[in-house]
Every structure is written in structure tokens, then in C-alpha cells.
Amino acid sequence: MEREMQKSSMFIEHGPGGAYDNGDIRKNIDDDGRPKRTGTWVTASAHIITAVIGSGVLSLAWAIAQLGWVAGPAVLTAFSCITYFTSTLLADCYRSPDPVTGKRNYTYMDVVRANLGGRKVQLCGLAQYLNLVGITIGYTITASISMVAVKRSNCFHKNGHDVKCHTSNYPFMIIFACIQVVLCQIPNFHKLSWLSILAAIMSFAYSSIGLGLSIAKVAGGGHVRTSLTGVTVGVDVSGTEKVWRTFQAIGDIAFAYAYSTVLIEIQDTLKSSPAENKVMKRASLLGVSTTTMFYVLCGCVGYAAFGNNAPGNFLTGFGFYEPFWLVDFANICIAIHLIGAYQVFCQPLFGFVERWCKKQWPESKFITSEYAIDVPLCGVYCLNSFRLVWRTVYVIVTAVVAMTFPFFNDFLGLLGALSFWPLTVYFPIEMYIAQAKLPKFSFTWTWLKILSWACLIVSIVAAAGSIEGLSQDLKAYKPFKSQQ
Template structure:
């Protein structure tokens, strides 16, 4: 009886309840549908995990890579891309082994990044991890709101340019489209948890392939089609010709932040791993999924960044699909931007769900007897079965979407915002915590060879994050000084 009580306490409150006869439970009728921790059996595979990763990684960051390469040039640009690719994959393998503790295959599950840090490091580092992770998730959702609205606006402007010529003043406010995006997210945010998102991630991953391929194809067509000569250099934008000396430094810092953002998915790696089946071991599957995801995204990044730079040169726009580096064929530009919007609708949810789950679990533990927080109201949806509405989930998630949308309306600056998010999250979540947990788990001796080079890697990445953050903050300040909201024309 005590064991059954403990199992009931560890079972999460879910929006989809399973009711079963007690005798059937004791005889194994339900137990076969549960994992070793008493939760509903996980069904994730390397395909679904790869889809989640690709959805998270190939996002709005890919659109800024041509601009980033333009700031860094042919030498440093691809080198920085490959360096971030290697570092992200290496540290993701360390993090994958931390999902269970103390043993990476048979140990106790840790459901969130904070749980992983608590199990391996403990102390103040748990709070620092939570601040970094959930702060980053908030920033990403704001960034995705900005980017999705820019893509929606681009569809309208593309048709305007097609009708009235490329020099027409087709200015359109982002605000109505941010509102439309927010309304869609309010509905999708009622998806109860990460485990119900596989279909949305697969759709979003397909969309990311579509618009990335279109961007690459249009860039190749521009390069091979001749036309206006563009200037590219080994070191990127030229001081005294394209930019001033100080602008060159700040832009290089911003470009590094943009590339860091383009590879960011460590914030949700643990939550993705928590969707995987137990056999084969989750850490092995997650490492394969990370390899597939990183290799796929790096291929697209190199193509988008380098071919985009070859197409536009040092004058590459900040977003090569919405910055109107291309005007024709307008219908293909429209389709690409629709794909971006659809992808970001799914990606928003992939990044939101860990934050939603954290707040709701904390509140249910803090106020276990509050019926507003714990009560599930069954609603029969024709053709879809019974859906359980939770009033707290409905209000809190709706409020979250509204607040992040308002912030996006205040700071609608694409490149600088992405750079700041990337800089703020790259070092602590992608490098520092995975490295520290590996050192603690392996009981590594101080000043040993491996300990030394891991520490050097961590400190070097901290410096990169700091300079990227400085560049992005400077860019945001400049944007705020010159910003004038568009008016519909």
C-alpha cells in the first residue's frame, strides 16, 4: 500500500486522465502502459527527437546568417559556424548523459534542465540554471513573435512591390500581424505538454527545410544569373567603405551572437530527451538525434550563409527573405515567408512548453488544494474525444502569450534581439553546465589534462558570449534611437 501511495504521488497531473479498475491496475492492466517512473509510457524515437531539434535549431537564426557571414568574411564566417557546430554537438552529448543520475542508462530520470543540474551540482547553481534557461525561453518566444510578424508583413509587401514596382513605399505595420500570431499561440498553448507536440514539430521541421531550400535556391540563381556585381572579401565588410571602424567591431560581435542563437537548443534538450522510449537507452538515442540535427542544420547554415553572402556581398540584408534581397518570383517569396510563419508557430510551442510545465508544476506543489490550479474540466469535442480544460492553465498561458507579444511590439528589432538571446544563453546552458556536470559525474581530478582543456573551452566561450552580448546591446540602443514605427500605406 505504501508503494502504491508513493507511485500515485509521483504521477504527474495530466490533462488526459486514464481511469481503470483498481483490480486491473493490480494485475498489470495499467502498469504495462507506464514507464519505470510511474509516468505514461514514452513513445519518442530518434525521428521525433531529431524533428524537435531541427524545429528548434533551424529557426529565424538561419535568415540572418548571410548578414553574419558578411560581417565576418569568407575566412572567419565559415570557421565560426563550424566551431559553434562542433561545440554544440560535443556539449549536447555531455548533457544527454546527464538525463539519468547517477548512471546515464539505469539511474533516476531528471525531467528538466534544472532537475539535471540539481542532481549533479546542486546549490545555487540550480537557481542560476533556472534563471538562464527560462529567461532564454522567454527571449526566444519574443524573438519568434518578431520574426513571424516580419514574415507575415513580407508577404503583403511582396505583393505590393509586384503590383507597384520595387521602388514603391510599401510600408506596413507589424503590430496587426503580431496580434494574429498571438491569437494562434493562445489556442496552441492549450496543448497540455511536450509529449503532445510531435506532430507539430514534424510539420515545423518540414517548413524549415522548405524555406531554407528556397533561400538557397534563390541565392544560387542570383549568383549564377549575373546582374549587379557584389563585393565580397576575406574579412567581410570593409572599414571606411561599408562601415566605420567602431561599427565593424560592434557588427562582428553581433554576428557572433546571431550564430550562437542559430545553434541554441540546449535549453530544451532535457525536455526532448524526456519524450524518448527507454529502449534503446535514452542517452544513446539523444546523441544520434543530436548528430542528425546538428549535421542537418550545419549543412543548411553553410549553404544559406555562404551562398547568401556570395549573392549579396557586403550589403547582405539582415534577413535575406524578408529584407527584400529578392523581389521575384514574388509568389515563391510569399510561399517561403508563409513557411517561416508556420514553422515559427510550431517552434514557439517547442520553446514554451518547458516554461509552461515548470510554472504549472511549481504552482500545483505550492497550492495542492487549490481547485483553480488542480481541477480539470472535461469538455467533449466531437470527433476528438474528451479534452480536459484547466482554468489556471488557460489563464496563465494566455497571459504569457499576451505579455511576450507586447514586449515584441516594443522591441521589434530582428538581428540585435537574436544576437542578445544567443549571447545570453550560449555560455551558461550550452557550455558551462554540461561541462561542470561531466566533471562532477566523472569525479575528474583538478588540473588533469582533460579538466584543463574543458575549463579553457568554458572560459573561451564565456568571453565569446560577453562580446556578443555587448555588440547586441549596442545595436539595440542604436535601433531604439532611430526607430520609427511603420505606418500602413
């Protein structure tokens, strides 16, 4: 272990030292001196599905409506293939220089440091951790919208669909934040498997409900307008709006596949046999292919059900009113899923800050000491004062930011645009080139560079569309009125 834990009846203090000397304990330690990892392809797949099948799936019907029957599925498939391909490159970088026997890299920044070094390490950290902060803010917004939708659904069922049923998002953001304050005390990623499995089940549940309701709506007849190119200029939108919405839709789809930010942290939970990179590639294939199937079904069937008037979120935007109890259940599943997804994305950030602080102030008992508390039915929990304070403050800050920025589609698109190119494409490709020592202007080097530049262009136009959408939302936003 990096620090030897000295236990007493009052507290556990981290002190200097190497691995445990006790032979029995040594059997439970990995090759790097850390507690033996127990993750499998099942738990890794659950983490990936929890990270990937998120709130993004709810906006795909709207995204397909902007792009149409041809470009919509094509863009979904393209992002799926690119994400899986670059994930396999990134999985091989967990150990370096050899992907099977090399030294472990615990975080995305560690991987970049080992393979690229220099300023790129700081750029990677900036991109990754800003993206993680943005995602946790976005999930706070989305979870509160789903909670509000349950209350409004009951109001519509009782009073009719023409009633406005205004409901504020703010109390539900506070409820979500209170839950996260408790869950954020889970020490690290290795203790999250149960929560990720539960969240993955919830994501399948609400995706299936949305898909089923869309199929029922299509089967029920009724004319909706769809087209090969999506919303029609001059009928649904102006020419300018068509361009901006197309860009934004691409950003939404990019967001729907964002999990590279936590891939290395997920891989670091895996057992060392079989090789972590092989297990991670298997988990990535399962996770990405499963989510792509759901995405194509939800996006295309949702577009067939609602046509060019598809709502930005077909469960919380009241594309469906009845059966109200099923819509309520789906939105509850969304909220539960986002509770788990929030943890998947914030744990790498927590770990980074806490490791940095321990390195800066190794003698501070506030930062390094852990108090053993016997929790009924759960065993002994090691409470760290710094972890309790800093993580609680983080949750409160993200909740406050979410309260001042309560938008959905444009925010998703901006997050997707900002994170997709650097973290999903650029760094994995650059690290593969460095690791494989590809010569400049060789065939493989050339097409990898072309792929990277093409994805950069996509990210730029997606960011432009999302910023335009956000500017329109800000103009229309009335901060002192109840949110619908």
C-alpha cells in the same frame, strides 16, 4: 503517476496517490510511474531541427558578410562542433548517477540539481527560463515580420519596387498570438511531435527556397563585393562599426544553434529502450549536422549573392522580389515553422510554472482539477482552468512586449549571447566533470575549463555587440510610424 486521476462525468480531479493499480494501465506506465514515453530518434530529431533551424538561418548571410569568407564558415563550424559536443555531455546527465540505469531528471534544472546542487540550480533556472521567454518574444517579432513580408511582396509586385509599401507589424503579431493561445493548450511536450514534424518540414522548405534563390542570383551574374575579411572599413563601415558588427554576427550564429535549453525536455519524451542517452546523441548528431549543412550553404551562398550589402534577413529584407509567389510561400513557411518553434520553447516554461503551482497549492481545484471535454474528431480533451488562464496571459504579455521591441538581428544576437555560454557550455561541462569525478588540473579537466572560459569570452563580446546594435535601433525607432 504522481497524482491519481479520479474521473467523473463533469471533471477529472487530481488527488494524492501513487501509480495506477489497474494491471492493464500499469503496462502503459514507465519505470517512474508516468505514462509510457513513445518518442524515437525521428521525433527527437524533429524537435531539434524545429528548435535549431529557426529564424537564425535568415540572418546568416548578413553574419558571414560581417566576418568574411575565412572567419564566417570557421565560426559556424566551431559553434556546430561545440554544440554537438556539449549536447552529448548533457544527454548523459538525463539519468543520474548512471546515464543508463539512474534516476530520471525531467528538466534542465533537475539535471543541475542532481549533479551540482546549491546555488547553481537557481542560476540555471534563471538563465534557462529567461532565455525561453526571450526566444518566444523574438519568435513573435520574427513571425510577424514574415507575415508582413507576404503583404509587402504583393504590393511591390503590383506597384513596383520603388513604392514604400508601409505595413504595420502589430496586426500580424496579434494574429500570431491568437494562434498561440489555442496551441498553448496542448498539455505538454509529449503531445507536440506532430507540430514539430510539420515545423521541421517548413524549416527545410524555406531554407531550401532561400538557398535556391541565392544560387539563381549568383548564376544570373552581376557584380557584388565580397572579401576574405567581410565588410570593408572605410568603404562599407567605419572601424568602430566593423568591430560592433563582428561581435553581433557572432551572437547571431550562437543564437542559430541554441537548443540546449530544451534538450532535457526533448530527451524526456524518448522510449527507455534503447537507452535514452544513446538515442539523444544520435538525434543530436543528425539534427546538428543537418542544420550545419544548411547554415553553411545558406550563409555562404547568400553572401556570394548579396556581397557586403547582404540584408539582415534575406527573405523578409527583400533581397529577393521575384518570383514574388515563391518569396510569399517561403515567408508563409517561416511563419508556420515559428508557430511550432514557439511551442517547443514555451512548453518547458509552462511545465515548470504549473508543477510549482501544484506543489504550492495542492488543494486548489482551480489549479489541479481537469474537466473532460469531448472534442469532435480529436477525442477527449482535459481542460484545466489554471492552464487556460495562465498560458493565455503569457502569450498576451509576450505579444505586448514584442510590439514595443520590434527589432530582429540585434535581438537574435543578444539572445544567443546570453544563452550560449551558461546553458550550452558551462553547465554541461561542469556536470560532466562532477559525474566523471575528474581530478583538478588533469588533462581533460584543464582543456574542458579552457573551452568553457573561451566560450564565456565569446558570449561577452557577442552581448556587447548586440547591445550596441539595439541602442542604435532604439535611437532610430519611431514607435508611432508603421513598421516596414
